[in-house]
Amino acid sequence: MTKNAFPRGAAIAGVYEHPSRFSPNKTEFQIMAESAKGALDDAGLQRTDVDGLFGASMSMGMMGIVDLAEYLDLYPDYLDGTNIGGSSFVAHVTHAAAAVNAGLCQVALVLYGSTAASNSMAIGTGGTGGSRNPDAAFSAPYGMTTVGSYATYANLHMATYGTTSEQLAEIAVTMRQHAGLNPLAKMRNPITVDDVLQSRMISRPLHLLDCCIISDGGGAVVVTSLERARDLAKPPVQLLGCGEAVQHQGVGYSDILTIAAKQSGARAFEMAGVKHSDIDLAMIYDSFTITVLATLENLGFCPSGEGGNFVSNGGISLGGTLPVNPDGGGLSSNHPGMRGIFLVIEAVKQLRQECDARQVPNAELALAHGTGGTIGDKHSGATLILGVDR
Amino acid sequence: MSAIEHPLPFASWESRGFWEGAGRGELVLQRCQTCGLVQHRPRGVCAHCLDGSTLVHFAASGLGKIYSFTVTEQNQAKGFAEACPYVMAYVDLDEGPRMLTVVVDCDPDNVAIGAQVTVDYVSQTRDDAEMFAIPVFRLS
Numbered sequence: 001m002t003k004n005a006f007p008r009g010a011a012i013a014g015v016y017e018h019p020s021r022f023s024p025n026k027t028e029f030q031i032m033a034e035s036a037k038g039a040l041d042d043a044g045l046q047r048t049d050v051d052g053l054f055g056a057s058m059s060m061g062m063m064g065i066v067d068l069a070e071y072l073d074l075y076p077d078y079l080d081g082t083n084i085g086g087s088s089f090v091a092h093v094t095h096a097a098a099a100v101n102a103g104l105c106q107v108a109l110v111l112y113g114s115t116a117a118s119n120s121m122a123i124g125t126g127g128t129g130g131s132r133n134p135d136a137a138f139s140a141p142y143g144m145t146t147v148g149s150y151a152t153y154a155n156l157h158m159a160t161y162g163t164t165s166e167q168l169a170e171i172a173v174t175m176r177q178h179a180g181l182n183p184l185a186k187m188r189n190p191i192t193v194d195d196v197l198q199s200r201m202i203s204r205p206l207h208l209l210d211c212c213i214i215s216d217g218g219g220a221v222v223v224t225s226l227e228r229a230r231d232l233a234k235p236p237v238q239l240l241g242c243g244e245a246v247q248h249q250g251v252g253y254s255d256i257l258t259i260a261a262k263q264s265g266a267r268a269f270e271m272a273g274v275k276h277s278d279i280d281l282a283m284i285y286d287s288f289t290i291t292v293l294a295t296l297e298n299l300g301f302c303p304s305g306e307g308g309n310f311v312s313n314g315g316i317s318l319g320g321t322l323p324v325n326p327d328g329g330g331l332s333s334n335h336p337g338m339r340g341i342f343l344v345i346e347a348v349k350q351l352r353q354e355c356d357a358r359q360v361p362n363a364e365l366a367l368a369h370g371t372g373g374t375i376g377d378k379h380s381g382a383t384l385i386l387g388v389d390r
Numbered sequence: 391m392s393a394i395e396h397p398l399p400f401a402s403w404e405s406r407g408f409w410e411g412a413g414r415g416e417l418v419l420q421r422c423q424t425c426g427l428v429q430h431r432p433r434g435v436c437a438h439c440l441d442g443s444t445l446v447h448f449a450a451s452g453l454g455k456i457y458s459f460t461v462t463e464q465n466q467a468k469g470f471a472e473a474c475p476y477v478m479a480y481v482d483l484d485e486g487p488r489m490l491t492v493v494v495d496c497d498p499d500n501v502a503i504g505a506q507v508t509v510d511y512v513s514q515t516r517d518d519a520e521m522f523a524i525p526v527f528r529l530s
């Protein structure tokens with residue numbers, strides 16, 4: 001149970017989602033700084049309270065977290081620039097909770113910013129780039145794309161379990177319904193299953209509307225001890241369980257249908273001591289429709305092969321069996337390339353009952369799962385189970 | 391739709407055996423003589439023994455079956471944009487490991503998971519002295 005992992009308790013005390021979806025006049029770090037202000041204001045904290053800095057972006061490489069500290073003129077006691085793709089920020093919350101519990105820092109700030117849309121970045125179909133990189137040498141000559149990798153997963157799932165394109169389309173339709181309730185969402189006009197099936201094929205069986213949108217954006221999360229959080233401006237959201245995992249090609253024998261969520265999710269549920277049926281909403285990284293289906297199965301919300309039925313007939317919509325991504329997700333709200341931070345932010349807002357038209361009524365327990373990299377090829381997974389303070 | 395222009399692979403000393411083998415018309419894999427592991431992609435060590443002293447290269451049969459695939463209809467990368475739609479696939483080789491590849495000269499509608507495939511090699515024009523080729527597969 002939580003006592004073992006985080007004896008001092010760990011909580012999210014503040015969050016902020018940058019409202020912009022297109023910011024041609026901003027830099028990544030500027031978006032991060034504006035987000036930091038938002039999350040610290042949310043928590044009732046000052047910039048000078050921050051003694052742990054966590055962050056990642058698509059351009060932060062070696063020294064990136066140091067560059068970020070300089071930009072913010074911060075001198076933290078603890079630094080973590082872990083970059084495991086879009087799930088990074090979900091993992092940062094775990095790492096921050098561990099650091100706080102070890103007494104290595106007191107107030108941890110997790111940051112993300114991106115200008116993917118205003119840079120006209122082809123996130124999904126840009127290919128794998130130069131093959132002079134020895135690792136890419138085995139994928140670039142064969143035309144691997146991000147969408148293509150997820151598509152091989154989808155094809156295998158369909159062949160193995162009979163999952164259909166209509167079932168995948170239901171996921172996109174639900175995300176768009178939810179986006180219609182989120183004033184910040186980029187794509188808010190309703191779509192139908194037919195719209196998805198008629199949209200341009202990108203990599204069979206995934207159509208354009210099976211793919212996430214590309215936006216700018218960013219966000220921030222403040223992690224501290226439960227005790228400290230209780231004295232701050234907003235009700236604390238407790239970290240009850242967490243897990244991280246990877247899945248990859250290994251030496252050539254992996255079961256591709258088993259994704260990292262299986263391992264990270266099992267660990268998070270065990271730590272939290274809760275059941276799947278206790279979860280009021282799930283924030284699932286939806287880079288593609290198939291990502292949601294694969295993640296729900298691997299987290300154990302339904303048996304392998306049952307994902308198609310689980311997501312159909314409103315199963316993952318507000319009021320359904322398990323509401324997924326009430327904000328509209330990456331498929332309709334925002335996707336600046338590394339979406340993990342928004343999973344955490346929306347989960348926290350839902351647990352604080354701040355979500356107006358898209359609020360899951362009386363939500364007390366939320367799961368967030370980030371996927372970084374590509375399922376079908378190699379990826380990381382990070383799971384959090386968050387709950388209201390009781 | 392034109393043929394794929396495969397980007398030139400860059401061989402590290404770990405992967406050189408694979409690309410040079412393809413240049414000779416061989417699909418080269420690695421086997422560890424200590425534990426028996428056949429691994430792909432190539433490494434300087436057996437990933438399980440963490441030791442490369444008994445690692446040998448050998449020519450595989452070039453036969454396998456499709457584990458999964460996608461018909462790529464959009465890829466903006468040079469060499470592939472004009473070749474869409476093309477079939478990118480994971481092939482389970484008869485010797486064990488899986489490799490990423492493309493299935494060429496086929497009607498994409500005829501490609502299926504489980505289909506038997508056979509290796510072929512696409513040679514490349516390079517401005518250096520390397521004699522590499524790209525292993526691709528055809529429906530058997």
Ligand SMILES: [Zn+2]
Binds near residue numbers: 422424425427439440
């Ligand atoms: Zn070995």
